[in-house]
Amino acid sequence: MGCIDERITRFIGKHHVLTVATASNNTPYVASCFYAYDSQRNIFIFTSDNTTRHGGEMAANSRVALNITLETRIVGRVQGLQVTGSAEPGDEEAKSRYLKRFPYAVATPLTLWMVRPEMMKLTDNTLGFGKKLIWQSEE
Numbered sequence: 780m781g782c783i784d785e786r787i788t789r790f791i792g793k794h795h796v797l798t799v800a801t802a803s804n805n806t807p808y809v810a811s812c813f814y815a816y817d818s819q820r821n822i823f824i825f826t827s828d829n830t831t832r833h834g835g836e837m838a839a840n841s842r843v844a845l846n847i848t849l850e851t852r853i854v855g856r857v858q859g860l861q862v863t864g865s866a867e868p869g870d871e872e873a874k875s876r877y878l879k880r881f882p883y884a885v886a887t888p889l890t891l892w893m894v895r896p897e898m899m900k901l902t903d904n905t906l907g908f909g910k911k912l913i914w915q916s917e918e
Contacts (some may be wrong), residue, residue: 783821783914787901790860791847793818795880797823799866799894800844801836808832815880817873823862823894826884833839834890837866843894857904864896 797814804817810833812825821846827834837843845862869877869891878885901912 781879783818783899784901784912786903786906787860787912787914788816788818789851790858790901790903791818791823792849794849796847797825798846798848799825799833799863800846801839801840802842803832803836803839803900808836813881815873817876820872821854821896823864823896824877824891825894826869826877826889826891828890831917834892837892841865841867845894847870854906854908858902860899860901862894862896862900863898864894866892866894869893869908884911 796811798809798811802808808875810827810831812827814823814825816823822860829835829838843864843866846859848859848899849856851857873891873893874889877889897916899914903910903912
């Protein structure tokens, strides 16, 4: 895994909701999910039951896109992260990381997903209008 700019990982750590985009039959779909990030393994972790539309679509087609954004009306503060990658079922390490961030989730059944990014692009206007930081997987 190539070195990820700390400004990207810092942005990821400041937020807790991502939007996941899936597709089926050429029809895209998005859903918002709470997430945890494992910086050691560079994976996003979230829960979504397979009975949901996006859960079923991830099970059928692992290719997904993610988005995390700072909601603001101030143009100079606009920040947003776009990610492309592959989704796979979560493992025990992912469950531990997710429950550490959201301990109340222990009371609910969890169907965890992990997304391994292939590309991350942070648009960060605090660094200059339209400034983009890009990380690309070496795999």
